[in-house]
Amino acid sequence: MSKKAYNEEWIFNRLVQDTARRWGKSGLLTAEQVQAIRPAFPSGFYEPHLFIRIALFIFTWIANITAAGLVFLAVMGIGEYRSGSEEARVLLGCLLCGGGSLLLLERLISTNHLYRSGVDNALLYLGVSYLVVALVISYSLLLPHTVDIDDLQELGLQWPLLVLLAGAMLLAIVRYADPLAAALAFLLYLDIVGVVVLRLPLGKALLPFALMLACAGSYWVLQRLTRRPDYLYYRPAVRTVKALTLACFYLAGNYLMVREGNALLNNQDVSTQIPFAPLFYLFTVGIPLLYLYQGLRRADRLVLYAGLLSLAFSIFTYRFYRSVLPPEWALTLGGVFLIALSGWALRYLRPARHGLTSEPADSPSAFSQLNLESLVMAHVTETTMQPHEPGFQFGGGSSGGGGAEGQY
Amino acid sequence: MTDKILGVLRSLHLLSAEQAETIRVYERNKPFSLYYELRTLLSLGVTLLSTGLGLLIYKNIDSLGHGVIVALIALLSAAGFAYAHRQRQPFTWQAARNSASADYALLLGCLTLLTLLGYLQYQYDVFGTRYGLLVLLPTLVFFGCAYRFDHRGVLSMAITGLAAWVGVSIAPVSAFTSNNYALPHLDAVAIVLGLGLAAVGLASERYDRKKHFGYTYLLLGSNLALVALLTTMFRNSFEPGFLPPVLAALLIIGLSAALYWYARRTHSYVFVLLGALYGYIAVTYLYFQLAELDRDFEVTGFVYFPLSTVAVILLLLNLKKIVGSHEQEGV
Numbered sequence: 001m002s003k004k005a006y007n008e009e010w011i012f013n014r015l016v017q018d019t020a021r022r023w024g025k026s027g028l029l030t031a032e033q034v035q036a037i038r039p040a041f042p043s044g045f046y047e048p049h050l051f052i053r054i055a056l057f058i059f060t061w062i063a064n065i066t067a068a069g070l071v072f073l074a075v076m077g078i079g080e081y082r083s084g085s086e087e088a089r090v091l092l093g094c095l096l097c098g099g100g101s102l103l104l105l106e107r108l109i110s111t112n113h114l115y116r117s118g119v120d121n122a123l124l125y126l127g128v129s130y131l132v133v134a135l136v137i138s139y140s141l142l143l144p145h146t147v148d149i150d151d152l153q154e155l156g157l158q159w160p161l162l163v164l165l166a167g168a169m170l171l172a173i174v175r176y177a178d179p180l181a182a183a184l185a186f187l188l189y190l191d192i193v194g195v196v197v198l199r200l201p202l203g204k205a206l207l208p209f210a211l212m213l214a215c216a217g218s219y220w221v222l223q224r225l226t227r228r229p230d231y232l233y234y235r236p237a238v239r240t241v242k243a244l245t246l247a248c249f250y251l252a253g254n255y256l257m258v259r260e261g262n263a264l265l266n267n268q269d270v271s272t273q274i275p276f277a278p279l280f281y282l283f284t285v286g287i288p289l290l291y292l293y294q295g296l297r298r299a300d301r302l303v304l305y306a307g308l309l310s311l312a313f314s315i316f317t318y319r320f321y322r323s324v325l326p327p328e329w330a331l332t333l334g335g336v337f338l339i340a341l342s343g344w345a346l347r348y349l350r351p352a353r354h355g356l357t358s359e360p361a362d363s364p365s366a367f368s369q370l371n372l373e374s375l376v377m378a379h380v381t382e383t384t385m386q387p388h389e390p391g392f393q394f395g396g397g398s399s400g401g402g403g404a405e406g407q408y
Numbered sequence: 409m410t411d412k413i414l415g416v417l418r419s420l421h422l423l424s425a426e427q428a429e430t431i432r433v434y435e436r437n438k439p440f441s442l443y444y445e446l447r448t449l450l451s452l453g454v455t456l457l458s459t460g461l462g463l464l465i466y467k468n469i470d471s472l473g474h475g476v477i478v479a480l481i482a483l484l485s486a487a488g489f490a491y492a493h494r495q496r497q498p499f500t501w502q503a504a505r506n507s508a509s510a511d512y513a514l515l516l517g518c519l520t521l522l523t524l525l526g527y528l529q530y531q532y533d534v535f536g537t538r539y540g541l542l543v544l545l546p547t548l549v550f551f552g553c554a555y556r557f558d559h560r561g562v563l564s565m566a567i568t569g570l571a572a573w574v575g576v577s578i579a580p581v582s583a584f585t586s587n588n589y590a591l592p593h594l595d596a597v598a599i600v601l602g603l604g605l606a607a608v609g610l611a612s613e614r615y616d617r618k619k620h621f622g623y624t625y626l627l628l629g630s631n632l633a634l635v636a637l638l639t640t641m642f643r644n645s646f647e648p649g650f651l652p653p654v655l656a657a658l659l660i661i662g663l664s665a666a667l668y669w670y671a672r673r674t675h676s677y678v679f680v681l682l683g684a685l686y687g688y689i690a691v692t693y694l695y696f697q698l699a700e701l702d703r704d705f706e707v708t709g710f711v712y713f714p715l716s717t718v719a720v721i722l723l724l725l726n727l728k729k730i731v732g733s734h735e736q737e738g739v
Contacts, residue, residue: 015409015413016413016416016417019410019413020417023431026434028427028430028431028434029423029427029431033422033423036422037417037422040420040422046725048677048724048727049675049677050677051677051678051680051681052677052680052681052724052727054681055680055681055684055685055724056721056724056725058685059684059688059717059720059721059724060717060721062713062717063713063714063717063718063721066710066713066714066717067714069710070710070711070714073710112725119721119725232409296440299440304445308445327463328460328463328464328467329460329464330460331456331457331459331460331463332456332457332460332461332464333460334453334456334460335453335454335455335456335457335458335459335460336453336457337453338449338450338452338453338456338457339450339453339454339457341449341453342446342447342449342450342453343450345442345446346446346447346450349442349446352439355439355440356439356440356442357439357440357441357442357443358441358442358443358446359441359443360441360443360444
């Protein structure tokens with residue numbers, strides 16, 4: 001049996017087809033060539049439209065949960081009842097459901113050629129969840145009875161459990177390359193680092209630095225992974241973890257997070273100034289700028305978005321502690337600045353300069369294809385056109401200050 | 409990755425050496441497009457600016473005076489409409505090719521028109537107690553503009569206005585949250601309006617009159633009708649209402665089938681999702697109504713959910729065979 005659940009060749013063929021179509025649109029390939037490439041690189045995956053996937057996911061979820069309910073009923077009902085056997089029975093039920101879900105998943109992938117089509121996502125998530133519950137139960141069964149599950153951190157027994165869970169996630173990633181499992185594995189990894197560091201004597205002071213280091217390490221590992229020959233198979237998972245790594249690296253060094261987190265760990269009601277504050281100011285300002293620069297220079301959209309979002313959060317951090325401008329002026333000036341900046345960039349970067357352009361790319365992003373305008377307009381209008389009830393004073397709603405109360 | 413793809417294509421002789429070299433150079437020198445990012449920043453800036461200006465006016469209203477503000481808003485609205493009018497395309501029942509700036513100008517004109525009317529009513533009580541007129545007037549203007557200038561955004565504003573005129577919230581989320589269907593007649597009004605809008609949408613698709621408007625009509629209308637029918641179905645099984653619950657369930661199934669027909673024609677798969685979810689709930693309801701007649705219904709209840717959901721999944725999995733594959737991506 002292959003190590004990978006999905007057909008690797010088809011994943012590559014998909015990419016070839018998409019790339020050929022893109023090149024065809026840009027006039028680099030003739031239409032006949034694009035036509036000839038399609039049958040040469042077949043992909044037999046069943047990949048329905050997004051909304052069908054959602055429907056499939058929901059119905060598979062219901063089917064699996066209700067079927068699992070029957071299994072648990074059977075497991076709880078068989079044999080004679082002895083006190084203390086509930087945990088073992090739940091364990092048995094979880095193992096049966098988890099194993100069954102994964103077996104079904106394997107069968108469906110090989111017979112129906114599913115590829116992230118809702119059914120396989122739901123079966124994978126539920127199957128792994130049952131097994132994770134089974135893992136937690138077995139871990140608590142191994143511990144002596146006197147230990148409460150909530151005291152694990154004080155006893156230093158929490159990290160082995162987390163390592164076990166992360167190991168389970170890793171197995172799921174190796175086989176299914178699932179982005180959600182990858183995200184969970186990454187968060188578990190950070191959790192393990194946090195749990196271990198907090199048990200050190202200087203743990204609370206070191207925590208931000210340890211987390212930043214952990215993120216830097218994971219970024220390094222990810223860069224190594226992109227050079228693997230089977231990177232394409234894991235690309236969605238790697239990109240997800242990369243986005244999370246960038247976000248967590250920034251947040252671990254962000255002044256607001258460090259200060260409020262410090263207050264939380266020390267049970268302070270009001271957060272106070274933290275040691276090494278200037279260093280964290282530097283991180284808060286510097287990391288977004290670094291992301292923006294790197295994102296633009298390396299043409300990496302993920303890093304660019306991380307930069308934009310973290311910059312916005314840095315501004316929020318600043319305004320959280322210092323009120324410089326009244327909000328209406330901040331909004332107005334910010335708006336003017338953004339309009340001026342983007343307007344200037346739209347003109348300046350047409351035609352392309354410094355490897356950047358403001359013209360649409362040859363591959364429009366998936367987001368631009370959704371027609372969200374109708375929905376947004378309906379919601380925007382509704383705030384101004386509230387349905388009225390008889391005898392209720394129509395107050396103009398929130399239309400541009402029209403609903404203002406008070407005397408003039 | 410580019411090199412790998414080019415290598416495979418070359419080895420299968422699907423590509424000449426010059427072409428491969430051209431593509432390699434193209435991919436290496438391809439500029440990084442910031443089109444959507446800059447557009448997003450621009451619209452974010454417009455939103456911030458308009459909110460900030462609104463707040464500024466609100467805080468300084470004593471020194472400015474109402475007349476000035478009304479004049480400003482009216483001017484802005486008129487400018488939007490005037491620009492859209494100057495850039496107009498000849499009327500057609502098909503999709504017209506509008507310039508983006510004209511579309512935005514029309515949207516600006518319509519939004520500020522709403523603000524203007526609300527302001528006039530609040531400050532000068534222009535419409536008195538005829539609140540209906542206050543909503544109906546812009547609604548009619550919006551319907552006219554939507555069809556004349558071929559604008560789907562303005563069409564949804566018009567539909568929202570129509571719904572507000574009869575007293576319901578129609579926006580997809582508000583249809584769940586802000587309507588109290590227990591109010592007398594509101595459920596009936598919502599059902600009739602929703603079914604009516606859905607019918608208009610289906611008709612515009614069927615008779616090729618502004619086909620692309622069908623999506624907006626059907627999405628807003630069917631969602632409202634389905635939510636209202638669903639609440640009616642559950643509530644009327646406890647207290648008798650104007651619509652017997654079984655009839656409501658049958659109406660849901662019928663509407664789901666209509667949505668499915670539309671989705672098949674236009675490849676708008678969001679309607680398959682809506683139809684499958686609501687249709688399943690209605691069928692389940694009917695099933696348990698039937699099962700109540702029988703004593704052994706508890707046992708079938710356990711098996712019903714796994715079996716029926718598996719049936720739905722099989723139906724959806726084989727959708728492609730039923731619907732027929734199509735290259736075009738719909739929403």
